[in-house]
Amino acid sequence: MPKAMIVAGVMSGTSADGVDVALCRISHVSGNTPRVKLIGHAGSTYPKAVRAAVLAAMDAKAISAAEMSRLNWRLGEIYADAVAKSEAKFGVKAALVGCHGQTIYHQSVAAKYLGAPVRCTWQTGEASVIAERLRVPVVSDFRPADMAAGGQGAPLVPMLDYVMFRSARVSRILQNLGGIGNLTAIPAGAAIDDLLAFDTGPANMVIDACMSLLFGKTFDRGGAVARRGRVISPVLAESLRERYFSAPPPKSCGREEFGAEYVSRFIAQCRKAGASDADIVATATALTAESIVDAYRRFVMRHLARFTSKTQAEFVVAGGGAKNVALMRMLCDGLKPLNARVRLMEELGVSAQAKEGVAFALLAWLTWFGLPGNVPVATGALRSAVLGKVTQG
Known part of the structure; x- marks a missing residue:
């Protein structure tokens, strides 16, 4: 070589x-x-x-x-x-x-x-x-x-995550926020067969589709629209009951699960609950954040506990969604009680994009x-x- x-x-x-x-x-x-x-x-x-x-x-x-x-x-x-x-x-x-x-x-x-x-x-x-x-x-x-x-x-x-970001001292969860969200959990000192990785669900996909349909924009720059809306809690709770979120890994998803048909139903649910356009985007943003937090709580914490007694982990975010202030705030708020410290990929030497x-x-x-x-x-x-x-x- x-x-x-x-x-x-x-x-x-x-x-x-x-x-x-x-x-x-x-x-x-x-x-x-x-x-x-x-x-x-x-x-x-x-x-x-x-x-x-x-x-x-x-x-x-x-x-x-x-x-x-x-x-x-x-x-x-x-x-x-x-x-x-x-x-x-x-x-x-x-x-x-x-x-x-x-x-x-x-x-x-x-x-x-x-x-x-x-x-x-x-x-x-x-x-x-x-x-x-x-x-x-x-x-x-x-x-x-x-x-x-x-x-x-x-x-x-996950192959890149293991090669570049594994650590002997700290457990890391590498979360990508592209159209679809995916994570790789690497316990401290892990061998490659100790990884856990799967798609968490929509990251920017549903948010972007709502922005396109409701505002004629390709994405919510900086999360500005989500920040002026309110989260419709009953719609969020119903959305999180989607079968994909509770299915155990390994699993993957895409537009087949969270594309145009899903977004049409999601918007209709929000409208029925009296949501404004900004409320719909805020709720879509919360869906991304809460589905990731739920995946961490439901699958990742249990996996890490098999390899280490340390409860704190680094939650490292990459992808375009890392620039969405509203989404990142929701993620931080949801993960903090679970003892996960949120960091940006840039802190590890690679740009999020x-x-x-x-x-x-x-x-x-x-x-x-x-x-x-x-x-x-x-x-x-x-x-x-x-x-x-x-x-x-």
């Missing part, structure tokens, strides 16, 4: 708001886990028409093959552009690209299709376009290998060297698996 390799990790999440590129230097450490150093991160938004097409594809009951093919190739060009601009910005050239792609559909629980139970996932964004444009190998389509091995194909970030890009840079590096990238205790897979497909540049 080379001493160091520069890898670009490309991520576009379930919020479908744009592309994050993380340029990383990854090196092999003999007898230990890889060393990952973030060189730089750059984010860019999707053009309005592209975002509209992506969201339409996610929520479509039917869509033409031509439309899906065109979107796949268009996204490939967008991802290639994003990497090239990031390389120019930071003055480096990646030798490898790891591209998660845009999730169009993710069904982690089997349902009968054409006479047999089927689980499936689909991330789009043509890797051949990226490889040709940048003239380097591209690793893409990470989730199917884990699902074929019996896992849910998510979450895949960069983390998932860094994760897919690491997963691409592992795949390139034939090493497994999933964490079976997190995804439910029967075995460790080398993830992704390699497209030569």
Whole structure:
């Protein structure tokens, strides 16, 4: 293995708001886990028409093959552009690209299709376009290998969490607030098989959808709308009874559970309770915060207690939702009585927006060297698996 390799990790999440590129230097450490150093991160938004097409594809009951093919190739060009601009910005050239792609559909629980139970996932964004444009190998389509091995194909970030953020002294919970919220709980001194990781439910997804429908905005900047609204407690309590929240890990979710249909029902419930537009956004924000606090109380505290007698833990937040003041205040208020200290990812040396890009840079590096990238205790897979497909540049 080379001493160091520069890898670009490309991520576009379930919020479908744009592309994050993380340029990383990854090196092999003999007898230990890889060393990952973030060189730089750059984010860019999707053009309005592209975002509209992506969201339409996610929520479509039917869509033409031509439309899906065109979107796949268009996204490939967008991802290639994003990497090239990031390389120019930071003055480096990646030798490898790891591209998660845009999730169009993710069904982690089997349902009968054409006479047999089927689980499936689909991330789009043509890797051949990226490889040709940048003239380097591209690793893409990470989730199917884990699902074929019996896992849910998510979450895949726990490998990065373990490599970069485990501690011999303190238990850490790494919480990402993207479209969907996901966490990785790492007990102090843990081995990789001691992790607990799962999707907590919606993070920004329901908030953003409410903002779009009610205010014509893509997100609640700084949580300003939520801060002037009031939380409709009966609606919040009813929403938290959603079956997903009480289901034990491993588990994963997406727009299939918390997309357009869910948001329509949620808004209707709020309206029936007399909510204003700002109240609806405040209640959606509280749903995110309370579902995370409930997951910590219900699953994480018990898990940590198996490995350590220390009750205090660090709760480290990343993702776009970390900039939402209302959401962060609700999280802090909910976690404080549970002896969890909330910190931002930046305090550990990685920007909140960069983390998932860094994760897919690491997963691409592992795949390139034939090493497994999933964490079976997190995804439910029967075995460790080398993830992704390699497209030569």
